[in-house]
Amino acid sequence: MNNASMFARATPILFGVLFVVGLVAPFAVYPTFLMKILCFGLFASAFNLLLGFAGLLSFGHAAFLGSAGYVCGMLVRDAGVTPELGILGGTLAAGALGWVFGVLAIRRTGIYFAMITLALAQMVFFLALQIKATGGEDGLQGVPRGQLFGFIDLSNNLAMYYLVFAVFCIGFFIIHRTIHSPFGEILKAIRENEPRAVSLGYDVAKFKLLAFVISAALAGMAGATKTLVFQLASLTDVHWHMSGEVVLMTLLGGLGTIFGPLVGAAVIVSLQTELADAVGSWVTVIMGVIFVLCVLLFRRGIVGELQALIRRAGIR
Numbered sequence: 001m002n003n004a005s006m007f008a009r010a011t012p013i014l015f016g017v018l019f020v021v022g023l024v025a026p027f028a029v030y031p032t033f034l035m036k037i038l039c040f041g042l043f044a045s046a047f048n049l050l051l052g053f054a055g056l057l058s059f060g061h062a063a064f065l066g067s068a069g070y071v072c073g074m075l076v077r078d079a080g081v082t083p084e085l086g087i088l089g090g091t092l093a094a095g096a097l098g099w100v101f102g103v104l105a106i107r108r109t110g111i112y113f114a115m116i117t118l119a120l121a122q123m124v125f126f127l128a129l130q131i132k133a134t135g136g137e138d139g140l141q142g143v144p145r146g147q148l149f150g151f152i153d154l155s156n157n158l159a160m161y162y163l164v165f166a167v168f169c170i171g172f173f174i175i176h177r178t179i180h181s182p183f184g185e186i187l188k189a190i191r192e193n194e195p196r197a198v199s200l201g202y203d204v205a206k207f208k209l210l211a212f213v214i215s216a217a218l219a220g221m222a223g224a225t226k227t228l229v230f231q232l233a234s235l236t237d238v239h240w241h242m243s244g245e246v247v248l249m250t251l252l253g254g255l256g257t258i259f260g261p262l263v264g265a266a267v268i269v270s271l272q273t274e275l276a277d278a279v280g281s282w283v284t285v286i287m288g289v290i291f292v293l294c295v296l297l298f299r300r301g302i303v304g305e306l307q308a309l310i311r312r313a314g315i316r
Contacts, residue, residue: 011258014259018259019169022165022168022169023165026157026158026161026162031157031158031160031161032157032229033269033273034161035160035161035164035229036226036229036269036273037262037265037266037269037270038164038165038167038168038225039164039168039222039223039225039226039229040222040226040246040249040265040268040269041168041261041262041265041266042167042168042171042172042218042219042221042222042225043061043065043219043222043223043246043249043265044246044249044250044253044261044262044264044265045171045172045175045218045261045262046061046171046175046214046215046216046218046219046221046222047061047215047219047246047247047249047250047261048175048250048255048256048257048260048261049175049178049179049211049214049215049218050211050212050215051247051250051255052250052255052256052257052260053179053184053187053188053191053211053256054187054190054191054207054208054211054212055190055191055192056113056208056211056212057110057113057114057247058113058114058117058212058215058243059114059115059117059118059121059240059243059244059247060101060117060118060119060120060121060122060124060240060243061117061121061215061216061219061242061243061246062121062125062237062238062239062240062241062242062243062246063097063101063120063121063124063125063238063243064094064097064098064215064216064217064219064220064223065094065219065220065222065223065226065237065238065242065246066124066125066128066223066233066234066235066237066238066239066242067090067093067094067097067124067128067220067223067238068090068091068093068094068219068220068221068222068223068224068227069090069140069223069224069226069227069233069237070090070128070134070140070227070233071086071089071090071093071094071224072086072087072089072090072143072223072224072225072227072228072233073086073140073143073227073232073233074133074140075089075090076143076144076146076228077140077142077143077144082146082147082148082149082150083145083146083147083148083154083163083228084148084149086146086224086228087167087221087224087225087228089224090220090221090223090224090227091217091218091220091221091224092217092220093220094216094217094219094220094221094223094224095213095214095216095217095220097124097216097220098212098213098215098216098217098219098220099209099212099213099216100120101117101120101212101216102208102209102212102213102216103209104116104120105117105120105212106205106208106209106212107205109194118240118243121238121240121243122240124238125235125238125239125240128235128238129235134233135233137235139232139233139234139235140227140232140233140234141231141232142231143227143228143231143232143233144231145160145228145231146228148163154228160228160229163225163228164225164229167221167225168225170221171218171221171222172262174214174218175218176258178214179258183207183210186202186207187207187211189202190202190204190207190208223237245268245287248264248268248287248290248291248294249261249264249265249267249268250264250301251264251291251294251295251301252264252267252268252290252291252294252301252302253265253267253301253302253303254300254301254302254303254304254305254307255300255301255304256304257301257303257304257307259303260301260302260303260304263301263302263303264301264302267302268287271283271286271287271290272287
């Protein structure tokens with residue numbers, strides 16, 4: 001059995017194990033901590049779809065996470081809609097914003113594409129800071145979790161966890177199906193050799209734009225869910241630091257792998273939680289050191305290095 005077929009056979013088993021672990025995890029670990037990992041895991045997975053499989057480095061993905069959070073918060077708190085509709089509204093808003101970003105940036109490549117997304121994201125940050133409805137520097141506070149479908153009380157942490165887990169599973173399934181579809185294969189072809197993809201007759205700009213919109217919408221789904229969990233939409237979620245964090249999560253876990261972004265998000269969130277009280281603002285410095293070590297010592301990331309180790313062991 002070659003390595004490719006071995007990984008193909010192992011993936012469904014791994015999915016099943018992780019699903020079962022996700023179901024029982026809140027009985028062993030603090031649910032709010034787990035919910036934060038799932039939200040950032042989905043965010044990083046959405047970013048990985050764009051960078052790891054389409055080869056597009058966006059420095060503005062925090063705009064989708066944060067804007068969806070604000071939209072969800074306003075819908076639930078001010079318009080009185082149910083939480084599932086709030087998440088859906090935030091997801092659609094992020095997808096629409098992703099389309100705008102994509103139309104403006106998608107025909108540029110490399111550093112020019114990255115800088116355009118960063119500039120557009122900074123405009124979103126400025127709007128979130130200046131518009132009174134968003135709460136400015138104080139953020140959008142007092143967002144109620146509400147009742148799912150009108151009768152499941154999400155003020156119960158366990159009920160809220162299973163909603164977040166369900167949202168994560170839906171988003172992760174969409175990403176997995178996208179990657180393993182003909183559309184995903186075209187994205188990989190564009191990443192590897194864009195001129196060749198053009199010569200084969202593919203409308204590269206259209207495929208890139210669609211990938212950008214899907215990634216933005218799923219990042220927004222994570223942001224909307226996060227707002228319900230913490231009952232707050234803040235400027236931190238739209239700041240460029242958040243765009244840098246998701247790059248770190250993806251590279252640390254394994255760029256272009258299925259489970260890498262989730263692993264990277266779990267490691268970063270865990271470190272931030274454990275080190276926040278111990279070292280205070282030095283957490284940022286530690287994150288920077290981790291990023292440098294990741295780039296210098298294990299460029300494939302945690303999951304990528306494990307896969308390479310398994311391949312080498314299989315060859316021997």
